[in-house]
Amino acid sequence: MATEHIVVNCNINGESQTFLANERDSLLEALRDRIGLTGAKEGCNNGNCGACCVNMDGRIVNSCLVMAAECEGSEIRTVEGLAMGDQLTPLQNAFLEQAALQCGICTPGFLVAAEALLEENPDPSEHEIRYWLAGNLCRCTGYDKIVKAVQQAAGQSIV
Amino acid sequence: MVTAQSQPQSRETEQYNVIGTRPIRHDGVDKVTGAAQYGADITLPGMLAGRVLRSPHAHARIVSIDTSKAEALAGVHAVVTNADFPRAADEEIDTGEGSANLRWVLDNVIASDKVLYKGHAVAAVAASDHHIAEDALDLIEVEYEVLAPVLDVRDAMVDGSPLLHDSLHTRELDGSNSDNASNTASHLQFTKGDTEAGFAEADVVIEREFETSMAHQGYIEPHNGTAYWRADGTLDIWTSTQGAFVVRDSVAPLLQLSPSQVKVTPMEIGGGFGGKIPVYLEPLAALLSQKSGRPVKLTMNREEVLLATGPTSGTYMRVRMGAKSDGTITAADVHLAFEAGAYPGSPVGAGAMCSLAPYDIPNQKIDGYDVVVNKPKTAAYRAPGAPQAEFATESVLNELAEQLGHDPLDMRLKNASVEGDTTAAGMPFGVIGNVECMTAAQESPHWQSELEGPNRGRGVAQGFWFNIGFESSAYAQVNGDGTVPLVLGSTDIGGTRASIAMQLAETLGISSDDVHPHVVDTNSVGYTQVTGGSRTTFAGGWAAYECAMDIRRQMEERAAQIWECDASDVTYGDDAVVRGPADEDGNDRQFSFKELAGQLATSGGHIVGRADVNKTSSGPAFATHIVDVEVDPDTGKVDILRYTAVQDAGTAIHPAYVEGQMQGGVAQGVGMALNEEYFYDDSGDLKNASLLDYRMPTALDLPMIEPIIVEVPNPGHPYGVRGVGEVPIIPPAPAVRAAIANAIGVHMTELPMSPRAILNATVLDDE
Ligand code: FES
Ligand code: FES
Numbered sequence: 020m021a022t023e024h025i026v027v028n029c030n031i032n033g034e035s036q037t038f039l040a041n042e043r044d045s046l047l048e049a050l051r052d053r054i055g056l057t058g059a060k061e062g063c064n065n066g067n068c069g070a071c072c073v074n075m076d077g078r079i080v081n082s083c084l085v086m087a088a089e090c091e092g093s094e095i096r097t098v099e100g101l102a103m104g105d106q107l108t109p110l111q112n113a114f115l116e117q118a119a120l121q122c123g124i125c126t127p128g129f130l131v132a133a134e135a136l137l138e139e140n141p142d143p144s145e146h147e148i149r150y151w152l153a154g155n156l157c158r159c160t161g162y163d164k165i166v167k168a169v170q171q172a173a174g175q176s177i178v
Numbered sequence: 179m180v181t182a183q184s185q186p187q188s189r190e191t192e193q194y195n196v197i198g199t200r201p202i203r204h205d206g207v208d209k210v211t212g213a214a215q216y217g218a219d220i221t222l223p224g225m226l227a228g229r230v231l232r233s234p235h236a237h238a239r240i241v242s243i244d245t246s247k248a249e250a251l252a253g254v255h256a257v258v259t260n261a262d263f264p265r266a267a268d269e270e271i272d273t274g275e276g277s278a279n280l281r282w283v284l285d286n287v288i289a290s291d292k293v294l295y296k297g298h299a300v301a302a303v304a305a306s307d308h309h310i311a312e313d314a315l316d317l318i319e320v321e322y323e324v325l326a327p328v329l330d331v332r333d334a335m336v337d338g339s340p341l342l343h344d345s346l347h348t349r350e351l352d353g354s355n356s357d358n359a360s361n362t363a364s365h366l367q368f369t370k371g372d373t374e375a376g377f378a379e380a381d382v383v384i385e386r387e388f389e390t391s392m393a394h395q396g397y398i399e400p401h402n403g404t405a406y407w408r409a410d411g412t413l414d415i416w417t418s419t420q421g422a423f424v425v426r427d428s429v430a431p432l433l434q435l436s437p438s439q440v441k442v443t444p445m446e447i448g449g450g451f452g453g454k455i456p457v458y459l460e461p462l463a464a465l466l467s468q469k470s471g472r473p474v475k476l477t478m479n480r481e482e483v484l485l486a487t488g489p490t491s492g493t494y495m496r497v498r499m500g501a502k503s504d505g506t507i508t509a510a511d512v513h514l515a516f517e518a519g520a521y522p523g524s525p526v527g528a529g530a531m532c533s534l535a536p537y538d539i540p541n542q543k544i545d546g547y548d549v550v551v552n553k554p555k556t557a558a559y560r561a562p563g564a565p566q567a568e569f570a571t572e573s574v575l576n577e578l579a580e581q582l583g584h585d586p587l588d589m590r591l592k593n594a595s596v597e598g599d600t601t602a603a604g605m606p607f608g609v610i611g612n613v614e615c616m617t618a619a620q621e622s623p624h625w626q627s628e629l630e631g632p633n634r635g636r637g638v639a640q641g642f643w644f645n646i647g648f649e650s651s652a653y654a655q656v657n658g659d660g661t662v663p664l665v666l667g668s669t670d671i672g673g674t675r676a677s678i679a680m681q682l683a684e685t686l687g688i689s690s691d692d693v694h695p696h697v698v699d700t701n702s703v704g705y706t707q708v709t710g711g712s713r714t715t716f717a718g719g720w721a722a723y724e725c726a727m728d729i730r731r732q733m734e735e736r737a738a739q740i741w742e743c744d745a746s747d748v749t750y751g752d753d754a755v756v757r758g759p760a761d762e763d764g765n766d767r768q769f770s771f772k773e774l775a776g777q778l779a780t781s782g783g784h785i786v787g788r789a790d791v792n793k794t795s796s797g798p799a800f801a802t803h804i805v806d807v808e809v810d811p812d813t814g815k816v817d818i819l820r821y822t823a824v825q826d827a828g829t830a831i832h833p834a835y836v837e838g839q840m841q842g843g844v845a846q847g848v849g850m851a852l853n854e855e856y857f858y859d860d861s862g863d864l865k866n867a868s869l870l871d872y873r874m875p876t877a878l879d880l881p882m883i884e885p886i887i888v889e890v891p892n893p894g895h896p897y898g899v900r901g902v903g904e905v906p907i908i909p910p911a912p913a914v915r916a917a918i919a920n921a922i923g924v925h926m927t928e929l930p931m932s933p934r935a936i937l938n939a940t941v942l943d944d945e
Contacts, residue, residue: 099213101211115202115203120209161841
């Protein structure tokens with residue numbers, strides 16, 4: 020079957036980008052295969068793991084469920100856009116200090132999701148953190164250290 | 179450059195400078211910035227994308243495959259089927275989790291005459307992009323003759339049930355093969371004492387039957403494999419694997435290449451838990467690359483991962499155990515029937531060896547059966563076989579304690595294996611932390627606390643895993659500024675760059691930040707076994723220790739050369755100061771590590787330390803877990819209220835990653851206990867092949883998991899390491915079962931103990 024290609028203009032991590040998407044590309048596929056940003060990961064490709072989580076126009080989305088063509092004019096932030104140059108965010112540092120990753124495949128999604136939580140709710144309770152992050156699966160950590168990293172980034176004392 | 183400095187943190191043991199601290203892992207910054215390159219992240223010039231066509235049937239004969247229409251589709255570069263592979267030799271190869279017949283390895287990679295499970299690979303396509311490759315799959319015509327599937331281990335063992343393999347005969351206890359073809363690949367047995375005499379001595383005997391469902395490792399990263407078959411006949415493979423050498427040594431014989439023609443580069447890996455030891459995509463990508471002359475990347479989607487990789491065995495188990503009224507266990511009879519999936523090789527042997535190991539029971543008989551069924555070939559999953567087997571034995575032990583009115587930890591302590599005891603499998607115990615874990619659990623705030631409220635209960639269980647050693651390699655050079663790049667062959671799946679580098683740093687007396695660990699390809703380091711078996715920090719750390727000792731010796735020699743004295747008069751101290759005899763004027767002579775490093779280039783050349791170890795010993799691991807649950811009697815849903823995991827780590831090299839292994843193991847164990855199951859219909863169709871329906875624990879399903887690290891150093895390791903990854907998945911299921919029984923008085927007999935199962939049990943109970 021013939022494939023249409025679509026020109027998409029958007030802003031990714033503060034840079035305006037124009038790319039050619041296959042009409043069947045999801046945003047995740049466009050980011051990874053067309054633009055070369057492989058930080059967002061594919062864990063399930065149907066919205067159930069959060070590994071592909073990116074921020075789109077201020078909202079976190081599973082990029083595997085967004086069509087690339089829908090991104091015309093959008094502002095997108097991926098894990099690659101969190102650190103300011105060589106300055107990690109407090110959350111990224113907290114992930115390192117709390118050992119909140121083992122294999123690290125879920126980490127980009129958790130970071131993007133948790134940054135959005137902290138923007139909306141700078142002092143979340145443990146339950147609020149767990150609730151917000153319930154769309155992100157981690158198979159390695161049992162979540163303890165991820166929750167603690169978010170608490171640390173929120174300036175809370177960690178037990 | 180992005181940098182993250184390790185915070186100096188207080189040491190948790192006085193004995194060591196580096197071991198027991200919590201430095202930031204060396205690969206950490208890459209992994210929080212999205213820079214780390216996992217298997218699917220690779221792009222090569224001219225690379226094609228591939229997809230795999232999979233069987234829609236659980237059991238069928240392949241009558242014909244016609245790939246011509248797919249090959250004709252614009253953008254398709256190559257299509258392969260089993261017929262494109264060289265005929266596999268009838269030989270056993272090392273698969274990293276035991277051995278397997280090469281023919282079966284090939285048939286599992288891509289079906290030959292029959293498909294044996296839904297999702298079994300039938301053909302593979304390489305195209306200019308994955309959308310086209312997917313379209314091409316629809317154009318491949320496969321004619322099947324559908325056969326009756328056999329889906330349950332007990333059905334499969336019955337004479338006259340449909341056979342998966344006409345050539346499979348049961349390997350009996352005496353080593354002979356059964357006359358008739360069978361789905362039972364082998365029967366194994368371990369015995370000790372006289373069980374019937376033991377049961378005669380018992381005041382109470384309990385017998386229970388259990389069924390457990392297949393469960394998947396559930397790593398978040400799907401399988402991938404990229405290959406480039408060069409014109410000179412050499413093959414490059416990039417993949418997410420737990421063992422690059424195992425991939426090399428599986429792919430080379432499948433393609434009839436020399437291992438020297440195959441180079442495997444392990445990419446960062448997004449979890450494995452045993453499931454990323456076997457090869458699935460790599461041989462297909464290789465052949466597609468050979469046919470197309472281009473690099474080919476294959477990736478699985480989640481449905482394929484669930485249908486066609488992993489999982490761990492479903493089982494039928496029966497345990498009979500007897501004890502005297504004082505709590506002494508007199509006899510145990512364990513029957514384990516494990517589903518291997520489509521080809522022989524379930525972990526029933528390991529399950530059998532572990533099943534009663536925590537206890538010194540004088541009379542034991544343990545039977546294990548390895549049985550093929552029309553489901554995916556099982557792969558290792560964290561302490562393979564032990565979570566099922568110990569679920570059965572620990573559960574019956576808990577019921578014995580309950581019936582006899584003993585505290586379950588007291589009863590375990592009364593029967594606990596200690597140094598000098600030998601298991602039924604003939605494994606003698608050296609210094610172990612079995613009792614220490616039980617005692618630490620008894621003393622824990624959790625065990626000491628009261629649990630109140632309706633439908634709430636507490637349970638406890640023990641776990642045992644033997645851990646393994648085997649081959650690891652480490653090379654390290656000393657740079658002029660005193661930093662040390664360390665080259666390793668072990669895939670870093672959860673912080674082992676750090677745990678191995680820390681042992682090198684400890685031995686050299688330098689900071690762990692001055693060691694720069696790198697995981698390299700199979701041509702760039704000595705043979706290294708898989709990251710699995712809880713062996714990597716143990717054997718990799720041992721290699722690092724010996725590598726560092728090699729550097730120390732060479733640096734002593736170099737200092738002696740510079741000082742023009744005898745090398746035997748020079749000592750490399752644990753403080754990383756190299757001291758020699760006083761000079762002619764009586765002044766002390768010494769070099770710091772950095773000073774001497776700075777002089778290497780001009781005093782005779784650089785120094786490389788190296789070590790290749792092969793350790794057949796290991797340090798067994800024990801764990802004791804305590805859990806509080808609340809059961810919703812209306813829905814059957816079980817909530818975990820509180821969880822404490824006690825474990826003997828031997829020595830905790832990086833305690834944060836030890837805790838992480840414990841917590842992650844608990845989460846997987848709780849998933850296995852409560853939710854995770856392979857749900858097949860009668861035709862062998864897996865009905866829950868998505869992460870929505872294959873329900874793994876989320877952050878909201880779990881409380882904080884309190885880790886208590888016990889350290890009974892393993893005398894068989896330079897730093898007392900035992901290995902920590904596997905044992906924590908074992909106790910959760912029996913502990914949760916005991917807690918449910920304590921909460922609502924129902925003793926479950928299946929895994930998972932899902933809301934459906936609990937309602938079934940409670941409704942049946944009421945009738
Ligand atoms: S890959 Fe998008 S949610 Fe899993
Ligand atoms: S760290 Fe491996 S999935 Fe989260």
